[in-house]
Amino acid sequence: xxxxxxxxxxxxxxxxxxxxxxxxxxxxxxxxxxxxxxxxxxxxxxxxxxxxxxxxxxxxxxxxxxxxxxxxxxxxxxxxxxxxxxxxxxxxxxxxxxxxxxxxxxxxxxxxxxxxxxxxxxxxxxxxxxxxxxxxxxxxxxxxxxxxxxxxxxxxxxxxxxxxxxxxxxxxxxxxxxxxxxxxxxxxxxxxxxxxxxxxxxxxxxxxxxxxxxxxxxxxxxxxxxxxxxxxxxxxxxxxxxxxxxxxxxxxxxxxxxxxxxxxxxxxxxxxxxxxxxxxxxxxxxxxxxxxxxxxxxxxxxxxxxxxxxxxxxxxxxxxxxxxxxxxxxxxxxxxxxxxxxxxxxxxxxxxxxxxxxxxxxxxxxxxxxxxxxxxxxxxxxxxxxxxxxxxxxx
Numbered sequence: 001x002x003x004x005x006x007x008x009x010x011x012x013x014x015x016x017x018x019x020x021x022x023x024x025x026x027x028x029x030x031x032x033x034x035x036x037x038x039x040x041x042x043x044x045x046x047x048x049x050x051x052x053x054x055x056x057x058x059x060x061x062x063x064x065x066x067x068x069x070x071x072x073x074x075x076x077x078x079x080x081x082x083x084x085x086x087x088x089x090x091x092x093x094x095x096x097x098x099x100x101x102x103x104x105x106x107x108x109x110x111x112x113x114x115x116x117x118x119x120x121x122x123x124x125x126x127x128x129x130x131x132x133x134x135x136x137x138x139x140x141x142x143x144x145x146x147x148x149x150x151x152x153x154x155x156x157x158x159x160x161x162x163x164x165x166x167x168x169x170x171x172x173x174x175x176x177x178x179x180x181x182x183x184x185x186x187x188x189x190x191x192x193x194x195x196x197x198x199x200x201x202x203x204x205x206x207x208x209x210x211x212x213x214x215x216x217x218x219x220x221x222x223x224x225x226x227x228x229x230x231x232x233x234x235x236x237x238x239x240x241x242x243x244x245x246x247x248x249x250x251x252x253x254x255x256x257x258x259x260x261x262x263x264x265x266x267x268x269x270x271x272x273x274x275x276x277x278x279x280x281x282x283x284x285x286x287x288x289x290x291x292x293x294x295x296x297x298x299x300x301x302x303x304x305x306x307x308x309x310x311x312x313x314x315x316x317x318x319x320x321x322x323x324x325x326x327x328x329x330x331x332x333x334x335x336x337x338x339x340x341x342x343x344x345x346x347x348x349x350x351x352x353x354x355x356x357x358x359x360x361x362x363x364x365x366x367x368x369x370x371x372x373x374x375x376x377x378x379x380x381x382x383x384x385x386x387x388x389x390x391x392x393x394x395x
Contacts, residue, residue, distance in 0.1 A: 040238025
């Protein structure tokens with residue numbers, strides 16, 4: 001291998017590894033995905049960023065230019081340098097106020113700029129509209145540099161670093177080589193040796209500056225945000241934004257050994273309906289095993305308990321609450337089916353009446369409104385007046 005050829009190969013390899021990768025458009029299928037990429041690039045949670053930008057475009061086009069614009073779906077997002085990104089949408093445009101006007105296809109490209117305090121700002125004044133059929137067809141293959149150039153014409157300071165061209169190697173001039181036929185004997189003088197020939201010592205000295213295969217670490221270091229290709233920057237920014245959101249969510253939660261602590265906050269458990277008395281089987285706090293039921297907003301503690309209705313508490317084993325705002329506190333096989341009723345302990349007791357109560361005992365039934373049984377066996381109370389009658393239950 002000649003010296004010039006070796007140096008040329010080393011130069012080409014260095015340019016290849018140091019050359020910046022060209023930016024590429026990231027295709028997206030829905031507004032949510034486009035918004036997620038935008039927030040990731042901005043490094044700040046802005047859930048309404050894309051929706052507000054689309055709304056602003058529609059209003060401005062209607063009021064200022066009398067255009068009725070329907071932004072149908074996103075096409076792609078592009079990272080345009082360190083401070084800008086764009087989001088393109090397919091659209092249908094027609095003259096506002098005209099029933100006969102035909103909607104024509106177009107592409108609307110929105111520009112976003114990073115703010116000093118984090119997040120993105122929609123650059124409303126820099127809106128690219130592609131309405132010519134040829135431009136619409138060519139947008140998919142349009143380079144980021146061309147998109148940036150169009151925005152620069154509109155006044156935005158958008159710059160995209162273009163990939164550096166690979167330099168063409170210089171063609172070495174032919175040199176006169178010393179023919180071996182002309183050497184008969186003795187030592188050849190240095191002045192007769194072709195300069196393009198590399199000595200072994202020179203080659204080894206040059207190669208010593210390069211890493212050997214066995215010296216290259218198997219673990220590839222993580223690329224920091226802001227380095228690498230624009231797609232990699234976007235991915236890193238997205239992950240960092242998600243980590244920041246999770247850190248904010250978990251700021252008041254700590255763990256010590258096997259315990260989890262909620263510090264300085266209230267814990268709300270709801271079924272998602274917006275109403276406390278609307279049941280869907282969700283919004284319950286269950287502590288234990290074997291619980292079943294279709295109620296909502298109940299506290300269930302123990303084993304094999306059942307819950308219906310809302311706003312009730314049931315604890316113990318095999319107990320059941322079906323009345324709203326009722327309770328069974330401890331015991332076994334007790335039931336509170338009346339609204340606002342309660343059974344406290346015991347076994348096999350049933351509070352059927354509204355506001356009925358049973359305190360301990362076994363196989364008692366309080367079936368009348370406001371009835372109460374205190375620690376007995378096999379009693380039944382009912383009626384609507386304060387003078388209750390009692391009789392032996394047949395249960």
